Amino acid sequence: xxxxxxxxxxxxxxxxxxxxxxxxxxxxxxxxxxxxxxxxxxxxxxxxxxxxxxxxxxxxxxxxxxxxxxxxxxxxxxxxxxxxxxxx
Numbered sequence: 888x889x890x891x892x893x894x895x896x897x898x899x900x901x902x903x904x905x906x907x908x909x910x911x912x913x914x915x916x917x918x919x920x921x922x923x924x925x926x927x928x929x930x931x932x933x934x935x936x937x938x939x940x941x942x943x944x945x946x947x948x949x950x951x952x953x954x955x956x957x958x959x960x961x962x963x964x965x966x967x968x969x970x971x972x973x974x975x
Contacts, residue, residue, distance in 0.1 A: 890954060
């Protein structure tokens with residue numbers, strides 16, 4: 888199942904996610920949200936419109952890493968992302 892991760896390489900949580908996924912040989916596409924205004928807008932479209940970001944926005948956080956699967960499942964929780972991969 889295709890997995891896309893939105894994040895930033897400067898983000899410690901994103902780096903830890905990459906390290907963990909690589910150690911588990913989990914395949915993913917990483918989208919660096921600061922590479923261009925196009926990728927930033929793509930991420931912000933999710934952030935501005937998905938309910939799962941409501942608490943993140945209230946806490947003035949960014950909301951990365953953000954995991955999105957080809958079947959439409961979305962999460963900000965690495966454990967839920969891994970669980971989804973293992974069960975699908």
